[in-house]
Amino acid sequence: MDQQPPGDRAAAGSGVPTPTCYRHPDRGTGISCTRCERPICPECMVSASVGFQCPDCVRQGSGTGHHSAVSRPRTLAGGSVAADPRLVTKILLGINLAVFLLVSVRPALVGDLTLLGRAWDPSPPPGSIEGVAEGQWYRLVTSVFLHQEVVHIAFNMLGLWWLGGQLEAALGRSRYLALYLLSGLAGSALTYLIAAPNQGSLGASGAVYGLFGATAVLMRRMNYDMRPVLVLLAINMVFTFTWGGIAWEAHVGGLIAGVVIAIGMVHAPRERRTAVQAGVCALVLLASVGIVVARTMSLT
Numbered sequence: 001m002d003q004q005p006p007g008d009r010a011a012a013g014s015g016v017p018t019p020t021c022y023r024h025p026d027r028g029t030g031i032s033c034t035r036c037e038r039p040i041c042p043e044c045m046v047s048a049s050v051g052f053q054c055p056d057c058v059r060q061g062s063g064t065g066h067h068s069a070v071s072r073p074r075t076l077a078g079g080s081v082a083a084d085p086r087l088v089t090k091i092l093l094g095i096n097l098a099v100f101l102l103v104s105v106r107p108a109l110v111g112d113l114t115l116l117g118r119a120w121d122p123s124p125p126p127g128s129i130e131g132v133a134e135g136q137w138y139r140l141v142t143s144v145f146l147h148q149e150v151v152h153i154a155f156n157m158l159g160l161w162w163l164g165g166q167l168e169a170a171l172g173r174s175r176y177l178a179l180y181l182l183s184g185l186a187g188s189a190l191t192y193l194i195a196a197p198n199q200g201s202l203g204a205s206g207a208v209y210g211l212f213g214a215t216a217v218l219m220r221r222m223n224y225d226m227r228p229v230l231v232l233l234a235i236n237m238v239f240t241f242t243w244g245g246i247a248w249e250a251h252v253g254g255l256i257a258g259v260v261i262a263i264g265m266v267h268a269p270r271e272r273r274t275a276v277q278a279g280v281c282a283l284v285l286l287a288s289v290g291i292v293v294a295r296t297m298s299l300t
Helices: 053-062 088-105 109-113 139-145 150-171 173-194 205-223 227-242 248-267 271-299
Strands: 119-121 129-130
Touching: 088 119, 088 139, 088 173, 109 139, 119 248, 129 139, 139 173, 139 227, 139 271, 150 173, 150 205, 150 248, 173 205, 173 248, 205 248, 248 271
Parallel strands: none
Antiparallel strands: 119 129
């Protein structure tokens, strides 16, 4: 899998100055608090009974003796508002860097963790076979956290940091983690299905492309200008299909999964939001597992 350059959130509108979040002046936004009417960005949005409120109004409402319009601070997707909106992103970064350092010390681990469909090993012991088709399903996940080159992991981690932080704040920790892991798994599944069985693949690009797709969906939900993110996506897809040594299947699989999951996350009806979100995630998981099972049966 190849590196994913980070995407930038675009400012909305043209000709008229875009309002900026009162807590983050460098972030343009088209959403305002329903109580104080100050502009707020996705990180500061707290879902209320009607529209969204800023953190200050939520605290003020919770501190009064009257019934608050907000029973509990929620993100755009219904997750809990966290004190550190980048905690999961930091943990994912740490895992990727730890695995990179580990394989730098023990290079032989790359062969054990890389995504590999089915390959015949002529070296001793003679006739040994390895790969996902041989029951090594863990490769579908371990390969998502595996990098060999400094440039590769640098680009992927930059993409994870710049895209992941905003998505984690907008979705909440558990929903964001599901988005990342399922996008990575979907990228691995499509690679396993289409690529040659003995073709190795590694890297977090499938998961990062999932974040890219989710960012586009979130921007559309927030009524931001879609042109910048669409241009960035088009440029990256050109690189995906024109540069050599890139597992384009992982990019496409992660992107599709990220878009589908994000649509379910941010457009689910409030009255049954959790059920719809869980259902969409389960659908992507079942589709990925189904692809893996079907490919395994064809190879064995």
